[in-house]
Each structure stands twice: as C-alpha cells, then as structure tokens.
Amino acid sequence: MYSVGMTYQLKNPNLYPEYKKAHDELWPELAEAMQANDVNMIIYHYQGRLFLYATAPSKEHLDRSHEGPVARKWLEYMATLMITDENGKSIIEEMDEAFVFGAIKGP
Numbered sequence: 001m002y003s004v005g006m007t008y009q010l011k012n013p014n015l016y017p018e019y020k021k022a023h024d025e026l027w028p029e030l031a032e033a034m035q036a037n038d039v040n041m042i043i044y045h046y047q048g049r050l051f052l053y054a055t056a057p058s059k060e061h062l063d064r065s066h067e068g069p070v071a072r073k074w075l076e077y078m079a080t081l082m083i084t085d086e087n088g089k090s091i092i093e094e095m096d097e098a099f100v101f102g103a104i105k106g107p
Contacts, residue, residue: 001056001057002055002056002057002058002059003053003054003055003097003104004059004094005051005052005053005094005097006051006054006092006093006094006095007049007092007093008083008093009082009083009091010048010082010083011082011083012048015048015081016045019045019081022077022078022081023043033064033067033070037057037062038056038057038061039054039055039056039062040054041053041054042054
C-alpha cells in the first residue's frame with residue numbers, strides 16, 4: 001500500500017468555508033476516479049493550513065485518480081483558494097513519514 005502526507009495553505013483562512021463546501025460537494029467525476037483507483041483520503045484543517053493523508057494500492061493509482069480534464073479543472077479551482085507559486089500552481093509540500101503504528105502500517 002502506498003501512503004502520502006501533504007501540507008498546503010489557504011490564501012486566507014476565511015476561504016476555508018468555500019474549500020470545505022467544495023470537498024463536501026466533491027464533483028462526481030473526481031469521486032469516481034478516486035474510487036476506481038482505490039484511493040482513500042482525509043484532509044485536516046488547522047488555522048488555514050491543510051494536512052492531507054492519502055492511501056492507494058500504488059503511487060500510480062493515486063496519480064491516475066488525478067488525471068484528465070475534470071481533475072485539471074479541479075486543481076485550477078483549488079489554486080484560487082490555496083497559496084500558489086509564480087506559475088499559479090498550488091504549493092503542496094510532501095511530508096516525511098515520522099511514525100506508523102497499527103493497521104495503517106500494513107504488511
């Protein structure tokens with residue numbers, strides 16, 4: 001099993017309600033792509049900073065779940081809410097795994 005932790009930040013903490021609503025009403029095509037690739041994801045929020053934890057059978061499965069025109073539109077929309085680089089791409093930093101215990105660890 002592949003797992004990843006990432007962190008990123010909203011442009012303004014006041015944008016969290018819009019970010020939350022977008023994820024509560026996740027576009028069906030994105031949900032279908034994630035389900036088809038056995039992707040599991042949870043995102044935590046703390047004072048404008050977001051922490052994402054995802055699992056999938058492999059990195060390729062996770063990558064496939066975020067391909068295509070709908071995924072590109074979603075990422076463009078998310079870039080309006082999140083801090084971006086000079087090219088307008090959301091700055092997402094992969095986190096180092098510090099500790100794993102129990103069922104999450106896998107075989």
